[in-house]
């Protein structure tokens with residue numbers, strides 16, 4: 001069993017009367033990528049912020065340890081080996097790309113003689129070297145996101161925490177960022193991320209947890225969750241056409257947006273259903289993480 005990087009035990013968090021997290025426990029092993037999934041408001045960001053001491057947390061019971069350090073008593077020490085990519089790109093728009101990195105290096109008390117080398121290395125790594133002296137306003141959304149990741153890596157952290165790293169970015173930029181995160185994982189960095197993209201979790205996460213209304217409802221490896229929680233085949237049809245299909249009792253139905261999904265263990269049952277509609281009206285596919293998410297949370301990804 002690999003060493004533990006993050007250990008969360010029975011943690012709850014309330015904002016006034018509202019309980020955002022309810023008795024949540026999980027561990028993240030060193031060098032793994034662990035994803036927190038959940039509908040809007042599930043408590044993902046709150047969990048992340050507790051880890052790096054961004055919200056006050058005085059649990060009556062519950063504890064968070066990061067590389068053996070207590071998140072309450074040692075939050076400053078934890079920040080010195082943790083890189084944080086927040087949900088919003090909180091860059092300084094008055095400064096250039098490299099000035100944004102330089103100012104952060106002061107915050108970490110980094111040696112100013114060697115800092116330029118590290119900045120150049122990171123701009124190269126995130127493919128931003130041509131933008132070194134550009135103003136932040138001149139950067140695309142994808143470039144800004146890459147710069148925030150470069151900034152989080154300045155002090156060569158052992159742990160990288162990313163809150164929705166690729167939200168709103170085009171598929172090419174998302175794949176580019178995933179490639180960079182894979183390089184970091186190969187180098188032994190531990191990664192904890194939140195995402196609304198099921199393909200992102202499937203591509204990157206060794207293990208994941210689904211949070212729902214502050215409660216951990218499931219945890220596991222993506223492929224195992226699909227195998228154990230969902231029928232393997234899905235027939236997806238627009239709701240307006242689905243009235244013509246009458247499924248047998250053992251076919252499960254789920255509505256998602258404009259689509260109806262029929263779930264079954266036997267693909268031939270779905271093929272039979274498909275024959276009740278004109279060809280091309282719907283399609284049969286294998287179940288994926290999004291199907292698990294829908295079944296367990298009963299929610300669409302963005303409501």
Ligand SMILES: Nc1ncnc2c1ncn2[C@@H]1O[C@H](COP(=O)(O)OP(=O)(O)OP(=O)(O)O)[C@@H](O)[C@H]1O
Pocket residue numbers: 015018020038039040041042043044045046047
């Ligand atoms: N500072 C705060 N004061 C009061 N309530 C808060 C505060 N921060 C978060 N909440 C509430 O706590 C709940 C969990 O919020 P959180 O941001 O952790 O969810 P999330 O899963 O990250 O959501 P999203 O996917 O939309 O980012 C929400 O109902 C939110 O309104």
